[in-house]
Amino acid sequence: MAGLRLGPLLRFADASSATVWVEASRPCTAEVRCADGAGGTARTFQVAGHHYALIPVTGLPPGTATAYEVFLDGTRVWPLPDSPFPPSAIRTLSENGGDDVRVTFGSCRWAAPPADADDPVGPDALDSLAARLATDPDAERPDVLLLLGDQVYADEVSDAVRARIRARRGLADPPGAGIADFEEYTWLYYESWLDPEVRWLLSTVPSCMVFDDHDVIDDWNTSAAWLADMRATPWWRERILSGLMSYWVHQHLGNLSPAELAADPLYAAVRATPDGTDVLRAFACRADAEPSSVRWSYRRDFGRVRLLMVDTRAARVLAEEGRAMLDPGEAEWVRAQALQDRGSYDHLLIGTSLPWLLPHLVHDAEAWNAALCRGERGARWARFGERLRRAADLEHWAAFPGSFAALADLLGEAGSGAGAPATVLVLSGDVHHAYVAEPRWPEGTGPDARVLQLTCSPVHNSIPLSMRVGFRFGWSAVARALGRRFARHGRCGRPPVDWRKTGGPWFGNQLMTLSLHGRSARLRLEQARGKDTLTTVEESDLTRR
Numbered sequence: 001m002a003g004l005r006l007g008p009l010l011r012f013a014d015a016s017s018a019t020v021w022v023e024a025s026r027p028c029t030a031e032v033r034c035a036d037g038a039g040g041t042a043r044t045f046q047v048a049g050h051h052y053a054l055i056p057v058t059g060l061p062p063g064t065a066t067a068y069e070v071f072l073d074g075t076r077v078w079p080l081p082d083s084p085f086p087p088s089a090i091r092t093l094s095e096n097g098g099d100d101v102r103v104t105f106g107s108c109r110w111a112a113p114p115a116d117a118d119d120p121v122g123p124d125a126l127d128s129l130a131a132r133l134a135t136d137p138d139a140e141r142p143d144v145l146l147l148l149g150d151q152v153y154a155d156e157v158s159d160a161v162r163a164r165i166r167a168r169r170g171l172a173d174p175p176g177a178g179i180a181d182f183e184e185y186t187w188l189y190y191e192s193w194l195d196p197e198v199r200w201l202l203s204t205v206p207s208c209m210v211f212d213d214h215d216v217i218d219d220w221n222t223s224a225a226w227l228a229d230m231r232a233t234p235w236w237r238e239r240i241l242s243g244l245m246s247y248w249v250h251q252h253l254g255n256l257s258p259a260e261l262a263a264d265p266l267y268a269a270v271r272a273t274p275d276g277t278d279v280l281r282a283f284a285c286r287a288d289a290e291p292s293s294v295r296w297s298y299r300r301d302f303g304r305v306r307l308l309m310v311d312t313r314a315a316r317v318l319a320e321e322g323r324a325m326l327d328p329g330e331a332e333w334v335r336a337q338a339l340q341d342r343g344s345y346d347h348l349l350i351g352t353s354l355p356w357l358l359p360h361l362v363h364d365a366e367a368w369n370a371a372l373c374r375g376e377r378g379a380r381w382a383r384f385g386e387r388l389r390r391a392a393d394l395e396h397w398a399a400f401p402g403s404f405a406a407l408a409d410l411l412g413e414a415g416s417g418a419g420a421p422a423t424v425l426v427l428s429g430d431v432h433h434a435y436v437a438e439p440r441w442p443e444g445t446g447p448d449a450r451v452l453q454l455t456c457s458p459v460h461n462s463i464p465l466s467m468r469v470g471f472r473f474g475w476s477a478v479a480r481a482l483g484r485r486f487a488r489h490g491r492c493g494r495p496p497v498d499w500r501k502t503g504g505p506w507f508g509n510q511l512m513t514l515s516l517h518g519r520s521a522r523l524r525l526e527q528a529r530g531k532d533t534l535t536t537v538e539e540s541d542l543t544r545r
Contacts, residue, residue, distance in 0.1 A: 002028035002051075004077035006193055008070050008088065011054070011254030013144075013206040015062040015093045019261070020055045021254050024072050031071040032057050034090065038066065045271045047249055047280055048182040056258045062095035078203070085134050085196075088203040091143070093303060101302045103514040104129070104205075105146035107212065107353060107429020108458035110153055111191040112198075123528040124460040125509045130197035131532040133204075142513060143302060145205050146309075148429040148457075149212025149353030151251065152188035154179040154243060156214065161187050174235045178217070181238050185246035208300060209251040210309045212353035212430060216243040222395045223373065224318040225386050237288075244284040244314075255298050255309065291315060292327040299337045304344070305516050308337050309351040312397075320374040325354075325403035335410055343419030346519045348449075354396045355428040356407055357437040357453035357499045359474030364483030364492070366398035371490030396430075401492070408439065408496045415447030422519035422543055424449045427512075429457035433471050434512065434525055435504030436540075439497040450543060453499070454523065456512040463507045475501050503538060510537075519543065 007022035020032050024044050030053035031041045038059035044051040060066060067087040070078035079087060093101075112124040132139050155178050157165070162177045164187055171177055179185055193199055213220040217239065221227060230236040253267065261267055266283055270276030287294040296311035310326070317324040326334065338348060358366070369392075371377070372385030388394065397404045415424040424447070437453040440446065473479050487494075508527040511534070515522045521542040526534040 001075060002026050002072035002077075004070065004072065005050075006190060007199075007203070008032075008078055009193070009202045009254060010088070010090060010204060010206050012257055013090055013092060014257070015095045016058065016060050017258050018057040018060060018090045018092070018206070019254060019258060020057060020068070020070065021250075022053050022055070022070060022072075024051045024053065027051055028073045030055050031074075033069050033071060034060065035067045036061065036064070039068075043271070046275045046277070047245065047270070048277050050186060050249075052249055054253050054261065056261070057090065058258075060090060060092045062092050065089045065091045083200075085200040086137065088200065091141075091206075093143070096303075100515060100517045101144075101305045102140065102142045103144055103146060103302075103305070103307075103349065103516070104142035104511050105148055105351070105427050105429075105514075106456045106459040106511045107148035108150040108214075108432060109147070109192065109460045110156070110458075111158055111188070112195050112460055113158070121460060121462045122509050123531045123533075124195075124198075125511045125526070125528040125534065126201060126459055127195065127197040127531055128528040128534045129511060130201035132534055134197075134200065135532075142205055144300075144307075145201075145207045146307075146351055146427060147207060147209045147459075148351055148427065149210055150214040150429070150458075150461075151209060151211070152185070152192055153214045154185065154188065154239070155217045157188070158191060161191060174233060175239060179239065179242070180235065182242040182246055185242055189246070189250050208255055208307065208309055208351070210255075210296070210311060210351060210353060211247055211251065211313055213313060215247060216240060216313075219390060219393060219395060220313055221316050221318060222390060222393075223386060224320065226390060227318060240288050241281060241284040244287050245280050248280065248283070252296060255300075257300075260298075287314065292329055295330065295333065297330060297333065301345070304346040304518075305349065306337075306345040306347070307349045307351060308334060310334055312352050312354050316400075323370065323374070323400055323402070325397055325400040325407075331403075331406065338410055338414045342414070342421075346422050347516050347521060348414055348421050348424045349514075350411075350424070350426045352397075352426060352428050354430050355453060355455045356397045356404070356426045357439060358396055358398055358431075359471060359479065359501075361474040361479035361483040362396075362471075363398040363495070364487045365392075366394045366396055367401055367492045367495075368486035368490035369394045370399045370401060371492055376491055377489070401495075405496045408441075411439075411451050412441060412445070412447045415449030415451055417448070420448040422449060423521045424451045425514070425521070425542070426451075426453045428453065428455045431455060431471070432458050432461060432463050432467055432507075433504065434506040434510055435475075436502045436523070437499050438502050439499040441497055450545060452502075452542060454512060454514075456510060456525065458509060459511065460509050460528075468507050471505050475505070503540065506537060514542075
């Protein structure tokens, strides 16, 4: 009999359809049956000895909540026997897109330890959100959960995963306690998504995901020199190929709509063969060798809310001359999606794992470092700059000055003129604290929409004292003056926008939620103060300047 190894995860949901992801213990037919008679089936596909299915669910009525069950070869496997949680449900959008849309987001979730173990980094914000939704049927719930990177940590594993690695291959040879291959990646997803609260939450709230560096390795694609060094190691090739393969299976597929899945040649090829491992591995080889040949970014529309989730890791151009956060094709795609059918959306959300706007000192230090690395101060400074870039993680948008300026131009254009949305919001994580920052364009050139950087991290991870002190200082007037000195030394031009912090910094395991209704937008920041408690620490109206 087929068993349910992982899932279900409710991924896509619109006004009439949804997709549900599962992993089964053997080949089988996976089925979703809804209480109202809607449903769908899919045959599992195989990758590296594991069996997965993404089940399309059709015939759902708009604007409703419908409980569902999962069957494998006709046997019910979800909900679990004696589950303490309410039935999992698919909530569809209204047909005309007139409903409120609530978007909850965050990043950087290190897997929580078992419930009976001490948690060294404090309560998990997703656990706390799940507990609230499970105990209060009338609680305000998100229409979508955005996970903005570091869903798993391939380079910082738990003691439990470390013990499995030791038993399987030992720790003496590289990558040591880091993840080596696809099989070990599956352990990370089991550990993260079998957490009972998170498993139920992901079964009943649609999710959109994008990777960041720790999904592969810290500082992934920091620079051309970094990549050359990694490719010279004996273990890197298997890590990157397995990282891309496991991301495609566990995260990327569920980001796509049923129509996009039906038109995806890779998905068709993997499903058409008894074992899709070689097909998917060939794709991963091409994605590693020619990053511009693959697009991980995607678009989702929720009524009059447009979401662009942007890949800021694999799509980079790393050559020092011409360094860019996005390759030309990717940048053009983002631009086209942002500007298409302007007037059809009231809010434009740009999901990027890395913040666009940082504390001024950090921004200037990254721009200065980028100038050193491209030789602005000579070869000796360039070598120093490369060492510093890796040691201090100087690789955000500010470290790609041309891309920073291009994004500023796009946000300004998208937010200006006839049909401009009410808000243009950049949603990010990565930096293990939360804040709100607002850009200012030169007098007379600013957009009509309110443009904001909203950063929220971590969902569940550590926040060292040095990080708290450093980021608080980074926003200060003294730090800003120090940053200008760095910029002058690097002969850096002024960025095209100025900005100020309008909220934070806040430190803790936390989530931000956007409540979007018509042309209004409200923001709420909540922190996990206990396994079952989310406490509101900030609430504000984003459309009021």
